[in-house]
Each structure stands twice: as structure tokens, then as C-alpha cells.
Amino acid sequence: MHKVLPSVLIIIFYTVVNAQDTTGVKIPSQDAIYTRPFILKVNNLSTSIGGYFEGNSNYFSEDGVSEGLSFELRRFNIFLYSSLGPGIKFLSELEFEHGTEEIALETALLDFQFSPQFALRAGIILVPLGMFNQNHDSPRWDIIDRPLVSTQIIPSTLSEVGFGVYGRFTLIRYLSLTYSGYLTNGLGDGVILNAEGKTFVPSGKRKEAFEEDNNGLPAYSGRIALQHSLGELGLSFYHCVYNSFRVEGIEVDEKRSLSITAIDFSANFFDFTLQGEAAYSMIEVPDNLSEIFDDKQWGTFFDIIYPVYKGSVLLFDEAILNSIVRFEYVDFNMGRFNVTGQNVKDDVTALVLGLSFRPVPNTVIKANYRRHWTVDAIGNPTIHTAGFQFGFASYF
Amino acid sequence: MKIMKLYLQNSIFRLILTLLSSFILSIIIISCEEFLPTAPESSEILNEPIEGLTPSQLAAHLQGDEQFGKIFGVEDGLGPIFVNTSCENCHVADGKGHPFIQLTRFGKMNLDGTFDPMTEYGGAQLQQRSIAGYPPEEIPAEATGKSILMPPSVTGLGLIEAVPDELILSYADPDDLNGDGISGVPNYVDPPDYFQPKPGFHISNNGKYIGRFGRKAGAITILQQVTQAYLQDIGITSDFLPEDLYNYIIGSGTGDKVSDPELSASVVKSVEFYIKTLKAPPRRNENDADVIGGENIFKKQINCSGCHIPTLVSGPSDIEALNKKDFHPYTDMLMHDMGSQLDDYYTEGSAKTSEWRTTPLWGLGLGGTSQGGKSFFLHDGRAKTIEEAIIYHGGEASNSRNNYYNLSQADKQKLLKFLESL
Numbered sequence: 152m153h154k155v156l157p158s159v160l161i162i163i164f165y166t167v168v169n170a171q172d173t174t175g176v177k178i179p180s181q182d183a184i185y186t187r188p189f190i191l192k193v194n195n196l197s198t199s200i201g202g203y204f205e206g207n208s209n210y211f212s213e214d215g216v217s218e219g220l221s222f223e224l225r226r227f228n229i230f231l232y233s234s235l236g237p238g239i240k241f242l243s244e245l246e247f248e249h250g251t252e253e254i255a256l257e258t259a260l261l262d263f264q265f266s267p268q269f270a271l272r273a274g275i276i277l278v279p280l281g282m283f284n285q286n287h288d289s290p291r292w293d294i295i296d297r298p299l300v301s302t303q304i305i306p307s308t309l310s311e312v313g314f315g316v317y318g319r320f321t322l323i324r325y326l327s328l329t330y331s332g333y334l335t336n337g338l339g340d341g342v343i344l345n346a347e348g349k350t351f352v353p354s355g356k357r358k359e360a361f362e363e364d365n366n367g368l369p370a371y372s373g374r375i376a377l378q379h380s381l382g383e384l385g386l387s388f389y390h391c392v393y394n395s396f397r398v399e400g401i402e403v404d405e406k407r408s409l410s411i412t413a414i415d416f417s418a419n420f421f422d423f424t425l426q427g428e429a430a431y432s433m434i435e436v437p438d439n440l441s442e443i444f445d446d447k448q449w450g451t452f453f454d455i456i457y458p459v460y461k462g463s464v465l466l467f468d469e470a471i472l473n474s475i476v477r478f479e480y481v482d483f484n485m486g487r488f489n490v491t492g493q494n495v496k497d498d499v500t501a502l503v504l505g506l507s508f509r510p511v512p513n514t515v516i517k518a519n520y521r522r523h524w525t526v527d528a529i530g531n532p533t534i535h536t537a538g539f540q541f542g543f544a545s546y547f
Numbered sequence: 548m549k550i551m552k553l554y555l556q557n558s559i560f561r562l563i564l565t566l567l568s569s570f571i572l573s574i575i576i577i578s579c580e581e582f583l584p585t586a587p588e589s590s591e592i593l594n595e596p597i598e599g600l601t602p603s604q605l606a607a608h609l610q611g612d613e614q615f616g617k618i619f620g621v622e623d624g625l626g627p628i629f630v631n632t633s634c635e636n637c638h639v640a641d642g643k644g645h646p647f648i649q650l651t652r653f654g655k656m657n658l659d660g661t662f663d664p665m666t667e668y669g670g671a672q673l674q675q676r677s678i679a680g681y682p683p684e685e686i687p688a689e690a691t692g693k694s695i696l697m698p699p700s701v702t703g704l705g706l707i708e709a710v711p712d713e714l715i716l717s718y719a720d721p722d723d724l725n726g727d728g729i730s731g732v733p734n735y736v737d738p739p740d741y742f743q744p745k746p747g748f749h750i751s752n753n754g755k756y757i758g759r760f761g762r763k764a765g766a767i768t769i770l771q772q773v774t775q776a777y778l779q780d781i782g783i784t785s786d787f788l789p790e791d792l793y794n795y796i797i798g799s800g801t802g803d804k805v806s807d808p809e810l811s812a813s814v815v816k817s818v819e820f821y822i823k824t825l826k827a828p829p830r831r832n833e834n835d836a837d838v839i840g841g842e843n844i845f846k847k848q849i850n851c852s853g854c855h856i857p858t859l860v861s862g863p864s865d866i867e868a869l870n871k872k873d874f875h876p877y878t879d880m881l882m883h884d885m886g887s888q889l890d891d892y893y894t895e896g897s898a899k900t901s902e903w904r905t906t907p908l909w910g911l912g913l914g915g916t917s918q919g920g921k922s923f924f925l926h927d928g929r930a931k932t933i934e935e936a937i938i939y940h941g942g943e944a945s946n947s948r949n950n951y952y953n954l955s956q957a958d959k960q961k962l963l964k965f966l967e968s969l
Binding site: 188527 | 920
């Protein structure tokens, strides 16, 4: 740890030396899908295509063992947007992960915007849990890997089929309240007894989720957020019965539910952007599985971003160089061992130091140093993983 | 001051400054080896291959390593009843386990003195966990005994498997002819139908063979141990044992949704190869004067080595690294009556309920790194310190234990130092 300190100091040092004006207002989570550049540029009543694309290199070492250098083409996503009439919009996103290894329809929705205060949405939607899930496009983020809490406790990208409502009220000048609430096909059985060997909400995503629910009980999700030009504070939840307790109409098991509560924020002040989220989940698990598959998990991440340079570089008039520090923590098992009464560990702490260079606002080149401290359930000596990543992400 | 300010406003200067500090940052990152974690000393870890494997043997070892770490979910055939979801979960880093991952076995002592493993009630091993919607097992009320078993470390077992039966039998002294109070006997167990005895190596006793693996030496070979572990511990069927377990309360024919066998023989054999080629636990501080002093006390003064025999010799093996090697496991591979305190009224094979296989003491000092920083000794982990483990020694080990009591404080310390160096 003590050797991480000097570099943190250096980052702080040059952030202070290079103090500059603000990075610009953050995009509110709820509107994130419509504030993508390809949509902002088109006129009303038209169709447009856009997308984003990201790749990176990895060089990691775990307790002295390294797999060497490798390159990864993470995502190639295509958006299709249509404005069909006043207040009627269609948006879809097709994701190709690692080439064609995984192809998924992440979004395909119709919006009926009756007024700013009230809109109906139906289709495959991004569940409004936390801030990351709805606003996860890689060109928007300055760190290559997605936050652990946002991918492992909140299973981003979580898109489910269903419908709901959303809207915005202006409370006083500069301060508004956004709300959204949806009913969707929820997560499935894989939350437990999965190939991770621990309660792992992302494993509950089902291949057939866009076709039918596994138990006929919808998931509820919702988020409310206060939004100001200085930042945003959101509170959100997700609740579903995840197990197939009913087969062919016959009840074969007890109902087991899953709830995730998240709080998220982003703020801009003195040139700094601060952002983060924390999520806590409660999962009903059969008693006999409790030590291995726990019923409580939580995690958090916190980013500090600072523009160390803003100005012209070669061809680019408004280039920005950001420095970023991210702290992360995830506890997969908050329980205790029956026999010894000891706390079950099973947690990961991570620190990421990064620089990101934006020659233009929608294209970013990232360099990260990432370090993980992983402790297994029993609490054996910490596994140290660390490495360097270089990557890029760009809207097109 | 003014000039300085002007400079700071100059964006070229800022860029240079930024690049320079990034450069310094990179240099610091790259030059500090702390930034990329280093490997722990080889003498501090167990999970490494034995020295002298050929590159293709190493590749096979790594293939087995991957399978050993594989976690089974419902989709992979886990259950319907099971104890844990992977080998590695119980045998963390190939070391000893933690009480939360112990196994429970039960059975019933018949009036004629024979032991019934209660297979029709799901015995001998309890599968206390189950896939969703399926009932886990419970110990039937009729059981008269149960043992809780902690996972032993799985390293160096290739060498132990390569010890010819003849050598093990040479240590047996059922009638205590040498009068040292120690009367070790082999545990004779029924072989599984896929067991192929090696002529001149395995010695049959009315169709039974000497068991070596497990706390009660219930398994003859590593292959048998691995095959049974897949089925009994994880609920995974294989070409060797193709039928899933089921809870007798709801009956046979009930099971998981994956068709059997869930694993091919080749996967099971790759894990067998992995275990077979794990190195012997490494020694530390073996030249320390106190450690050497402790070793002499262990061997000559209090006869711990009457059971914990320091050196065994392997027989011929096709793996050169195991072929005719001297090694130091500190066991005789025999069963000993350890007295009433360690008697759980449960047994396997021909062993009595109070008898346990002499635990190999190699790796004793490395237990903590796989037991969450604490230590748990003896078959059920009841002893929290080495000294406590010695105090529990009764029966045939009573003399040794009493000799230990009579040691001076300084000699006890030396003995413990020696044991921790193993």
C-alpha cells in the first residue's frame, strides 16, 4: 500500500498545479440513453444509426503469476434511433461482446412522452438500478473496467423486457426530481447454485428472459433522483422472485425473492467530478445452502476525476486530459460460519489510478493501473492482483 | 512569482508538465515491484507440481489443476444432494480445510460387532446440502456413530500411493511383538470394481486391499478417492460411478436435470494425475539448531516416530519424479487405536471405530495459510494448537503423550519448533 501513496500524491500534485475550469455538467442518469451524440445531432422525425466501440490491452499479475500481455476487443455496439412523431421515440442497442462471442439486444424500446412529467416506456429496457446501469456506455467512463459493484452486485448491464413510466418535475429553479418505475421479467434461478459457487446476481440473467418469465411474477424496479446543475443524487431498488417455484402451474418450491437497493451520486465542484454508487442486496436462499450462498451482499465504488489539462493538442482544440482515482469494495458474503462463528470474508477491495485523454468529447484513450486485494471466504492470505491496462472507447 | 504565473497559464508548459509527471508516475509504477505482486516463496506454498516433470506431464498437471478448481453449478450436474461445489473449495490451495467445509459420515454398530454404513439411509456420507426444491439429507435416528472429517492437504500423495504394500505391512505389528505399546494394522477395504491391482505391488487379503487415503484410510488409490469425491462430495457422476445420489426419503429416480455420467473418465483421470504430481510439502528452517534438537526428541526420546515414521520409499513408477524416491511424510500408513476420546463410533473397512490412520505430519506448519490464519488439527479439527493435538493422543499413543508431558519446557518448545518446520 505504502508504495501506492507516492503516485497518489503525484496525481494530486499535478491536479493542483494544473487547476482548470470544470469538465462540464454530468449527464443525468435517467436521460443518458437519449443524450448520446448520434441522437443529439439529428433533427426531429428521422432515423439515425450510431454506436460505440471499445478495446484495450491487459497485463496482469496475480501473486507473481502473469498470463502476459493480451488484447481485448470488448464491445462493438450499434444504436438505432427513430423519432416517430411528437413524443414517440424508438431506440435500440445491439451489443457484440468480444467480437461475436456474445451478441445481445440490450435495448429495444418505445417511448411515449406525453409531457416532461409523464412518459410511458415499453420493450427491452435498462433497469434503473443505480446510476451505472442506465449510463454505462464506455466512452462516457474514464476507467477501462466497469465498477465491480455495478457489474457484480448490480448485474449491469441489466436489461429486461417490460414496461413502465418515467418523468421529471422541476422543484425549484435548477433543481428537479426524476422518477421511473418498471415492471419486467425478473432474474432467474442462477442467482444461486451457479458456476461461481457463491450468490452471484449476474448469473441470474436468463437467455429466455425476453420470451417469458421463469415464474410468472414480475420484477419491480424504480429510481428517484434529485438533480441539480451541480450533480445528482439517486435512490433506486429492484425486487423480484428469482426461483422457478412454479413449473407447469404446479408449485414445486418456496418462493425466493431478491431485492437490491442502491444509492448513487455524481457531483461537480472545484473542477473535480465525484461520483459513485453503493448497493446492498438481500437474497432469500434455502437454509441448507446458507454458508456457501449467502443472503446478503454489498459493494461500492467511488471515483474522483480531475481535468489536469484542457486545451489544444495538435489538431484538437478542446482536448482534455483527466486523472482518475477509483476505490472499490465488494463483499459477496456478509454472513458468519455456523461452526466457528467467524465472519465469512469473500471480498474484493480494488484501487484504480488512471489517466484518460479525450481529443474530442466522445472519444477517449485510457491508461489504468489496477490493483485488487481478494480474500476468500475463509480469510486465507490475501491474493494480490495488479496490472496495467491501455484502451480506447469511442462513440461513432 | 508573476513569471511563474505566466508560465502556468501557458498551456504548452502545462502539457509538458503533465506529460513529465505522467512519465515520472509510470517510472515509479514500473520500478516498484510492489506494483506487480510477486510470488510467495516456494517453501511457503503447497500448490506446486513435483519437481522433475516433463513438459507434457506439466501440461497434464495444469489441465487437472483447472478441473480441480472447477465450480459445479446446477447446470453442470451439481447434486441433487452434495456437500460443496468444487474440490478446491474444500481443499483450498491444496492445503488443509476449514471446519465449515468438513464432511460428516455416519453408521450403525450392529449387535454382532459389524459396522453398517447405512447405505439404504444415504450413508455413510451425509450430503447436507441440495439443489433448490430437493430435500437435503439428515442423519437417520438409527445411526449410532458419526465422524466429522476435516479436509487433509492433498499434496505429496503421488509418493504415498507409490509405496508398495509390502513396505506398509513391514511396519504393522498387530500383536505388539516389540512391546512399545504401538500395534499398527493396515485397514483392509473392499476395492471398487474399477480397481486394477498392480502385481507385486498390491497385496490382496481375501479380495480386500490396503486403504491409504482419507482419515480412516478408506480409499485404496487416488483414483478411487477422486471418483468418490466427485460423487459423494459434489454430486457429480462419472464413467466410474455413473449413478447420481438421491435422498432416500423421496426415492431413487429423483435427481438433477443433467444426464449421467456428468464427467468423462478422462476428466477424472486428469484430476488424479494432478493430485499424483503435487509436490511433497516443503520444509522450512530445517537446519535451525532447535529444530534439529526437536527432531531428535521426536524420533529418539518420546517415540512419536513409532507411528509418524519420518522416511518412506516409493516403489517403481512410470512418472520419473515418483520413481523409487525417499521422502518424508511422517506416517506409517497404518491404523492405530487412539483411545476413547478420539473414538466417534464410526468406521470404514476393517478398522475399529477408535482407530485412525497416522496423519502424515508433512505440511503441518503450513496449515494456517489454508485455514484462514487459524489452525485446526486432528480428524475433526478439534485441536486448535499442535500441543492440544498431542494431548488428545491416547490409546496406543499414550506412552508417547506421557513422554511429552515429562519433557522440560525448553524441550517441548524445540519439539514444537520442529513440528512447525514440517
